[in-house]
Amino acid sequence: MRCALAAKSQDLGDTRSSEEQRQPEPGSWAARATEASQMPADASQDAGHGCPQGATLSWDINDPRMPPKPAHFDHFREWPDGYVRFIYSSTEKKAQRHLSGWAMRNTNNHNGHILKKSCLGVVVCARACALPDGSRLQLRPAICDKARLKQQSAWGPGRWPVTALPSLTRLLLISLPLVFAEKVCPNCQSALELIPCRGHSGYPVTNFWRLDGSAIFFQAKGVHDHPRPESKSETEARRNALKRQMASIYQAQKKRTQEPEVGENQDSSGHFNNTSLLESPQLFDLLPDTSFSSPGQTCPSFPNLDVYTAPCDLASFQGHLTSAFQKYPNPSIYWPGPPYSYDLAGPEYPSPGPYPTLYKDSTSIPSDTDWVDLNALQYNISSYSSYESSFDFTGKQCGWKPGFAKLGLEERTEHGQLQAMARCPYYNAELPCRYLVTSSAGGPALQTVITTTTKVSYQAYQRPTLKHSGSMQEGGSFSSCSFASEDGLVSICPEALDAPSGIPRAASPVGRASLKIPGDFWVNRPTAAFPQEAAASRTDGADPWDVCLPGLGSEISFSDRVGLLFSYDSEDF
DNA sequence: CAATGCGGGAGGA
DNA sequence: TCCTCCCGCATTG
Numbered sequence: 001m002r003c004a005l006a007a008k009s010q011d012l013g014d015t016r017s018s019e020e021q022r023q024p025e026p027g028s029w030a031a032r033a034t035e036a037s038q039m040p041a042d043a044s045q046d047a048g049h050g051c052p053q054g055a056t057l058s059w060d061i062n063d064p065r066m067p068p069k070p071a072h073f074d075h076f077r078e079w080p081d082g083y084v085r086f087i088y089s090s091t092e093k094k095a096q097r098h099l100s101g102w103a104m105r106n107t108n109n110h111n112g113h114i115l116k117k118s119c120l121g122v123v124v125c126a127r128a129c130a131l132p133d134g135s136r137l138q139l140r141p142a143i144c145d146k147a148r149l150k151q152q153s154a155w156g157p158g159r160w161p162v163t164a165l166p167s168l169t170r171l172l173l174i175s176l177p178l179v180f181a182e183k184v185c186p187n188c189q190s191a192l193e194l195i196p197c198r199g200h201s202g203y204p205v206t207n208f209w210r211l212d213g214s215a216i217f218f219q220a221k222g223v224h225d226h227p228r229p230e231s232k233s234e235t236e237a238r239r240n241a242l243k244r245q246m247a248s249i250y251q252a253q254k255k256r257t258q259e260p261e262v263g264e265n266q267d268s269s270g271h272f273n274n275t276s277l278l279e280s281p282q283l284f285d286l287l288p289d290t291s292f293s294s295p296g297q298t299c300p301s302f303p304n305l306d307v308y309t310a311p312c313d314l315a316s317f318q319g320h321l322t323s324a325f326q327k328y329p330n331p332s333i334y335w336p337g338p339p340y341s342y343d344l345a346g347p348e349y350p351s352p353g354p355y356p357t358l359y360k361d362s363t364s365i366p367s368d369t370d371w372v373d374l375n376a377l378q379y380n381i382s383s384y385s386s387y388e389s390s391f392d393f394t395g396k397q398c399g400w401k402p403g404f405a406k407l408g409l410e411e412r413t414e415h416g417q418l419q420a421m422a423r424c425p426y427y428n429a430e431l432p433c434r435y436l437v438t439s440s441a442g443g444p445a446l447q448t449v450i451t452t453t454t455k456v457s458y459q460a461y462q463r464p465t466l467k468h469s470g471s472m473q474e475g476g477s478f479s480s481c482s483f484a485s486e487d488g489l490v491s492i493c494p495e496a497l498d499a500p501s502g503i504p505r506a507a508s509p510v511g512r513a514s515l516k517i518p519g520d521f522w523v524n525r526p527t528a529a530f531p532q533e534a535a536a537s538r539t540d541g542a543d544p545w546d547v548c549l550p551g552l553g554s555e556i557s558f559s560d561r562v563g564l565l566f567s568y569d570s571e572d573f
Numbered sequence: 574c575a576a577t578g579c580g581g582g583a584g585g586a
Numbered sequence: 587t588c589c590t591c592c593c594g595c596a597t598t599g
Contacts (some may be wrong), residue, residue, distance in 0.1 A: 083586075097577090098577085098578095105577090106576095106578055108578090108579070108590095108591095109589085109590090110581090112580090118590090118591080142576090144575050144576060147575055147577085206590095232576095
């Protein structure tokens, strides 16, 4: 069999590239495997750097015969990057499933013995808007072509001048995202676009998997030239958690209302048809993008998700959701720096942070307050606030501290991001924190825009040139997004620190930290810091995430909108 | 429904 | 000829 495979491998499967530094006659494969296995089990290994260029590699994925019975197996790398090779045990579940943190799709190499996968890149906001921390949206492209198309084609209304539309149209526009729930940028509601991976001589990075005896040989070719998307495990865990959350809420609400007629399950007071929510799978992709937190909430000791049956007020739901996330720690979060251990701000904080007003002052919202800003957060806030007729969005600070004091960064940031996801003034894409495409003057975005399911233009994308519409000194709202860490402050506008325009980003996100937002995206934060701001942030001990008030309700009465929304939904859909 | 794997095929170097 | 990606289909969870 191997002989046959050998011939076939040469004919069909040999994809060795010229840039690959294949070691012709190195040491034993066992030595290499041992070397890789001895790599520290930290983030660097996960990044796939456990196989240095000079490693004594004795095998290639296309070799006729693979090293027999490796004495040592590598730890599974979820984020392999670069021209690396690993040997996994055939009992390694993740290796068996050919999993990867990168969004890899199957690619035919006409070799049945070697599975080849190519990277799909990462989905980002078409407008490249900046998130509150200055980072950008980084969604995981759906592997399935159809799903990916759906993922990036937005039914959402975008930003429409509400006041210019008839009320019925307004309702329709508001309802559509919930009905069809296609994905748009949760920040600016613009379309999502795919940054293709071109890390392998202009082609996507490819991963090869080969099962040989008791070992699974893995070889990666290329260096990812794009940020990491959200990992698969993260996405699945979050979705599952949210589905159960929704199911729980639905059950609780159903019991509470005790209304036999489903057709009358909503009224102008804000009750809505929960069934419609649950029946819209896409909605679950929106829900996690949002934050159920509110500054007026405190964090209860969250009951077990599976046994939770309490009434569905927002606070309970929030806690409920939190517990769900806590149950699904992200195994793939990449955090090259030391673990963060700051305490989240509690109600006792006298000041929310260096720039408190920026979070609270709804008047600082740009002049587009007449625009419908239907980000997912609002959906959620609106939806769940409908359970609570008197929810106060302008309430107190959040008391996360008791519940999260011992949480890892991931958990904490999730909750922090819950609030950060809220619509803050600086969150607007028009504010300085965004980065702008160089050719924005009339020219299309340089990033590749998906026009069909699989047809992707590979020539257009360049890394957007980062510009500050205002300097850091000017952009007060900017710095307000910084947050303190042990190492110092994490910039809210990491792109400002990045290499100049035109310089490709580092293949491996060294110097960056991936931070998960409880949505379908990640945030990459640089580990670089603004020292002065770091000092300021640390002195007051406040975590700006905690005080990033959603600023909701400043534009439109969300409860009203929800009431109208679901009324319309139930009556006409 | 999405992920996954397989295989035919087209296109470029 | 080789290598790549595109695309459709079937299977699986």
